[in-house]
Structure formats: C-alpha cells, structure tokens
Amino acid sequence: QQQVKQSPQSLIVQKGGISIINCAYENTAFDYFPWYQQFPGKGPALLIAIRPDVSEKKEGRFTISFNKSAKQFSLHIMDSQPGDSATYFCAASNSGGSNYKLTFGKGTLLTVNP
C-alpha cells in the first residue's frame, strides 16, 4: 500500500521555468509534509516542510502548496536553475503516532536545461 503517491516520475524544465511536483496522501493522520532534495552521489537533505495549518509556505524560490481537503501537496520551484537538477522526494509523517517515521514518495528526477 503506497501511502504517498508522487508525480511525475521525471521532469524536464528549461532554465527560468517553473517546476511543479505533486504528491497525494491517503492517511488523514499525517500532519507533517517535508520535501527532500537529493543530488547525485549524496544523501537526501531536507529542503522545505509544511504543516496542515497553513496552505502555503515559501522559502526563496521554493514553495509548498497544501490542499488538506484534497489530501494533496505540491512543490513549486520558480525560476528553475540548472543547479536545481536533482531528485526530489515528498514525504509525510504522523506526529501523534510513531513520529520518527517518514513515508516517502517514489521520487521525481528533475532536469533543468540551460
């Protein structure tokens, strides 16, 4: 049972464009939604995260949009740069349960062409 579904599997964007990655979850007990960024040869690293009490969180060129009723959240990368080329993972957790466990999506390979 895949609890966090991520799409697309891969994405190619031109420099300066907007990259959008979507995730949907099933477990309504999830209350923390992070995005991780992974460069080749490196482990994933936390990029940005949101809790369901807000609908949007922005950090620089990266924005998470959250739709609680639809059980969906998305990552928007504005003015995409070649240096943003990486694999992106969405994730979710339930702080009321085993709050140390994250459920990850399958990942999106983003390529930003110069």
Add this chain to the structure above:
Amino acid sequence: DVKVTQSSRYLVKRTGEKVFLECVQDMDHENMFWYRQDPGLGLRLIYFSYDVKMKEKGDIPEGYSVSREKKERFSLILESASTNQTSMYLCASRKSGSPYNEQFFGPGTRLTVL
C-alpha cells in the same frame, strides 16, 4: 556541522556472504534509520532504532537485521546476501522530539551482490 557517515561508499560482495554496513552520527541523535533506495521505488524503510539497543522493523525487514549497541552507531546486517539486495543503502538520524521531524542522511553505500 551535522554529520552522518557510512563506512563504505561502494561495496561488492558475493551471494551468501554476511555483510555489515556501518553508520555513525555525531549529533547525539536518539533515532536512527536504514533505508534502501531503488530506481522507481523511492526510499523504503528497512529498520529503525529509537534509542540504544531498541529497534523496530520497517516496511521491508526481510533478509536484514540491525544492531545498536552505542548511541552514535547503527549497523545493518545482511545475514546471507542475495542478488536482490543489490541496492543503495542510506542511513539517517533524527533528534527525538524534534518538532520538524528532520532526518539527516548519510551519503549512502552502493552494495552490489554478485
């Protein structure tokens, strides 16, 4: 600067061998995790440990065991390696009670079982 290190970046073993993957963190974190990463499957949790000598099965524990004798060290053991265990293995750690549930990842060990 926080750091999670893994004993090997690349490892080649033969079918049936016993394999040890070591992970060390220097952040005094209580929680530690082992994931495997496979193309198209994302990050899947093998085992985690919420404190010294404590461990719990993740989503895919079959064929693996773990050991946590000291707080900073978490070992993944393949009792009898098989070719379907060829994968990238990622270790992560987390501070218990962290409000943001951030996990810090090591660089990964790419294991090939021949």
